[in-house]
Amino acid sequence: MSLKGKKAALLGAAAVMMGSSIATFAAQAAEPVKIGMITTLSTGAGYLGDDMRKGFELAIAEQDGKLGGSDINLIVEDDGLKPESARQIATRMIESEHVDLMTGIIFSNVAMAVVPKVVRDGMIYISTNAGPSLLAGAKCDPNYFNAAYQNDNIHEAMGQYVQDQGFKKVYLLAPNYPAGKDALAGFKRYYKGDIVDEVYTKLGQTDYAAEIASLRAAKPDAVFFFYPGGMGINFIKQYAQAGLKDDIPLFGPAFSADEHLVDAVGEAAVGMKNTSHWSHDMNNDASKKFVADYVAKYGAKPSLYSVQGYDAANLIGSAIAAVGGDMSKKDDFRAALKKADFTSVRGNFKFGNNNHPIQDFYVREVVADPDGGFTNKLVGKVFSNHVDAYASECKM
Amino acid sequence: MLLFLEQLLNGLQFGVTLLLMASGLTLIFGIMNLINLAHGSLFMVGAYVGATAIAHGSGFFLGLLAGIAAAALTGMAMELLIMRRLYRRDHLDQVLATFGLILFFNEMVSIIWGRQPVAMNTPDFLSGTVEFIPGAPYPAFRLAVIVTGIVVTGLLYFLVMKTRIGMWIRAGASNREMIGALGVNISLLYTVLFGFGAALAGLAGVMAAPFSAVQSGMGENILILTFVVIVIGGIGSIRGAVAGALLIGLTDTLGRVYIPDLMRLWLPPSVADGTGASLASMLIYILMAVVLAFRPRGLFQTHG
Numbered sequence: 001m002s003l004k005g006k007k008a009a010l011l012g013a014a015a016v017m018m019g020s021s022i023a024t025f026a027a028q029a030a031e032p033v034k035i036g037m038i039t040t041l042s043t044g045a046g047y048l049g050d051d052m053r054k055g056f057e058l059a060i061a062e063q064d065g066k067l068g069g070s071d072i073n074l075i076v077e078d079d080g081l082k083p084e085s086a087r088q089i090a091t092r093m094i095e096s097e098h099v100d101l102m103t104g105i106i107f108s109n110v111a112m113a114v115v116p117k118v119v120r121d122g123m124i125y126i127s128t129n130a131g132p133s134l135l136a137g138a139k140c141d142p143n144y145f146n147a148a149y150q151n152d153n154i155h156e157a158m159g160q161y162v163q164d165q166g167f168k169k170v171y172l173l174a175p176n177y178p179a180g181k182d183a184l185a186g187f188k189r190y191y192k193g194d195i196v197d198e199v200y201t202k203l204g205q206t207d208y209a210a211e212i213a214s215l216r217a218a219k220p221d222a223v224f225f226f227y228p229g230g231m232g233i234n235f236i237k238q239y240a241q242a243g244l245k246d247d248i249p250l251f252g253p254a255f256s257a258d259e260h261l262v263d264a265v266g267e268a269a270v271g272m273k274n275t276s277h278w279s280h281d282m283n284n285d286a287s288k289k290f291v292a293d294y295v296a297k298y299g300a301k302p303s304l305y306s307v308q309g310y311d312a313a314n315l316i317g318s319a320i321a322a323v324g325g326d327m328s329k330k331d332d333f334r335a336a337l338k339k340a341d342f343t344s345v346r347g348n349f350k351f352g353n354n355n356h357p358i359q360d361f362y363v364r365e366v367v368a369d370p371d372g373g374f375t376n377k378l379v380g381k382v383f384s385n386h387v388d389a390y391a392s393e394c395k396m
Numbered sequence: 397m398l399l400f401l402e403q404l405l406n407g408l409q410f411g412v413t414l415l416l417m418a419s420g421l422t423l424i425f426g427i428m429n430l431i432n433l434a435h436g437s438l439f440m441v442g443a444y445v446g447a448t449a450i451a452h453g454s455g456f457f458l459g460l461l462a463g464i465a466a467a468a469l470t471g472m473a474m475e476l477l478i479m480r481r482l483y484r485r486d487h488l489d490q491v492l493a494t495f496g497l498i499l500f501f502n503e504m505v506s507i508i509w510g511r512q513p514v515a516m517n518t519p520d521f522l523s524g525t526v527e528f529i530p531g532a533p534y535p536a537f538r539l540a541v542i543v544t545g546i547v548v549t550g551l552l553y554f555l556v557m558k559t560r561i562g563m564w565i566r567a568g569a570s571n572r573e574m575i576g577a578l579g580v581n582i583s584l585l586y587t588v589l590f591g592f593g594a595a596l597a598g599l600a601g602v603m604a605a606p607f608s609a610v611q612s613g614m615g616e617n618i619l620i621l622t623f624v625v626i627v628i629g630g631i632g633s634i635r636g637a638v639a640g641a642l643l644i645g646l647t648d649t650l651g652r653v654y655i656p657d658l659m660r661l662w663l664p665p666s667v668a669d670g671t672g673a674s675l676a677s678m679l680i681y682i683l684m685a686v687v688l689a690f691r692p693r694g695l696f697q698t699h700g
Contacts, residue, residue, distance in 0.1 A: 041511070042502065042503070042506075042612070042613075043502075043612070043613050044513070044609065044611045044612060044613045044614065046506060046511040046612060047510075047511035047512045047513070047611075050511045176670060176673040176674060176677075181670070198665070198669055199656070199669065199673075200656075200669050200670055200672075200673040201652070201673060202673065202676075202677040204617055205617075206604075206608045206609075206614075206617055206618070207406075207410055207413075207607075207608070209406035209409065209410070209538065209649070210403055210406050210407075210649045210650075210652050210653045211652070211653075213399060213402045213403055213406060213532065213653075214399070214403075214653055216532070217399045229513075229609070229611075230513060230608075230609035230611050230614070231609075233513055233608070233609035233611075234607065234608045234609055237518075237606065237607050237608070238535075238607050241518060241523070241525075241535040241537055241538070241606075241607060242525065242533070242534075242535050243524075243525040243533045243535070260512040260513060261513070263512070263515060264512070264513040264514060264515045264609060264610070264611075265515070266515050266517050267517065268517075300512075
């Protein structure tokens with residue numbers, strides 16, 4: 001080989017090496033997408049956020065640590081159900097962690113302290129649970145997407161169901177806070193019969209003996225109640241103990257009968273009808289795979305919160321894939337989110353003009369699980385492609 | 397009228413649950429001069445251990461004993477390891493330390509039992525209703541709670557008023573230094589007393605578990621009311637705890653039921669329900685303020 005030949009070969013090798021190092025450099029440049037998740041992991045409501053996070057992480061695990069082909073750096077923080085600490089966490093995530101998008105808040109009062117501000121400042125936020133009416137109507141925002149529901153929806157579905165079942169005198173109970181009032185407003189939007197009484201109790205109340213005694217004296221033919229988490233457990237147990245379970249049927253949203261709640265209540269909850277946008281026995285392949293994977297990974301049943309986390313992660317994945325992992329293309333990312341081009345375990349899912357889901361709502365019934373414990377069984381559909389009541393107020 | 401009777405009974409039952417918590421706390425607070433915010437955690441420990449034992453087939457009474465024993469042992473361990481160091485500190489340090497314990501216990505139960513609430517059913521022989529007010533079947537379990545509360549309070553009263561230990565306790569409540577000088581083993585008395593208060597909290601926890609959610613943080617709601625009870629009743633006084641607990645139980649229950657009705661006489665229903673509910677939840681604090689305005693040391697004072 002001549003000297004010239006040698007030089008050329010060396011140059012060639014160098015070029016190949018440089019080429020490959022450029023390639024590795026490019027691979028490094030595709031940094032992981034940073035997702036900031038603020039959620040409720042402590043307090044009695046800690047299992048809500050915990051389930052949501054498990055659903056979200058399952059979606060990432062199914063794609064080998066990626067969503068939409070990009071590596072994911074998920075930063076999770078507990079808000080302890082305190083709006084002010086959620087606000088501080090949000091500031092820290094944006095200013096020092098430089099997250100690309102945010103998600104995870106469970107409670108509407110916490111969401112209202114964080115979401116309006118961060119989306120105004122240009123951060124994209126995808127809700128996995130809270131859907132306060134304010135953010136669905138006049139204050140809707142192109143940076144805000146709700147992958148769960150608008151707060152009133154699940155209660156509206158129960159209003160319709162109780163109406164269809166021909167009940168004429170209904171007794172209503174809810175905690176005395178904004179989501180409690182939204183719940184009863186949602187129910188009344190579709191239920192047209194008499195309302196015997198409308199009772200608001202203290203948030204976090206543990207003993208309902210007095211309310212149940214008044215309820216019995218009022219002789220309604222059905223009871224609708226919105227008590228999520230521990231309040232629901234207390235109420236349903238005490239209602240059954242008072243001997244009313246077989247006389248006056250209970251109706252509620254899925255929050256009053258999630259999988260963990262009915263397990264904790266046990267026999268007393270059997271027969272209770274509740275409305276949801278999903279049920280674990282839904283007949284679609286995505287849902288079946290989700291339930292099987294979830295049980296295999298965590299050894300526990302998924303709840304509606306797990307579903308919302310899982311769907312939100314897959315929604316985010318679809319949009320990341322659409323921009324090829326380049327989070328600087330914000331407009332394209334938003335447009336891709338809006339298309340909702342992913343397979344929801346809930347079946348029908350698309351976004352309305354206000355970036356809130358248009359989806360179906362179902363009735364479920366609490367039954368004893370043949371595998372032990374208690375669970376919900378799908379009974380039927382109440383609404384198809386249901387649009388929330390505030391969409392028309394949103395100018396987007 | 398029958399409904400009113402039933403509501404009185406509900407108020408009594410709520411008062412009795414509070415009393416089990418308050419009598420332990422008032423002894424600890426009054427005699428050891430220790431503010432123990434973690435008393436609610438002992439309530440939670442009792443409920444969790446009781447529910448777990450029963451879920452594993454121990455039966456109700458064995459579960460009850462397990463819950464009480466677990467709470468008592470946890471309480472005594474707490475006293476030996478932590479509280480001892482706090483007696484001479486001021487109240488702010490005690491509040492901080494025991495608040496830390498609340499966080500510790502809440503996290504601990506979520507590590508052991510998970511974040512999902514734990515199930516506990518009413519024992520079969522108490523799951524029915526008793527119709528001694530015609531037309532208003534009353535849950536048998538709630539009656540059992542009332543009876544238990546009355547019996548335990550009776551025993552406690554006997555213990556404090558008629559026995560030697562009770563005499564030491566009362567003497568300790570009046571003058572801690574003097575009883576030490578008289579040769580009573582104060583540190584042993586404190587450990588036993590703390591364990592006893594914890595056992596009562598554990599009993600309240602197991603008794604509350606069949607009709608409430610057994611979950612992390614369940615002790616905090618009842619703790620706040622318990623403090624209101626002992627402040628109204630007079631710190632360190634068993635009689636005060638009885639009076640305070642019944643007063644709070646009845647005021648809270650009757651307030652919740654009748655205030656929204658009263659408000660509807662003046663206000664449109666939609667406004668009345670919301671404000672009535674808010675006012676009802678403030679009622680016990682208003683009561684506390686009124687009592688303290690006229691009797692700053694509570695209804696029954698112990699300290700000279």
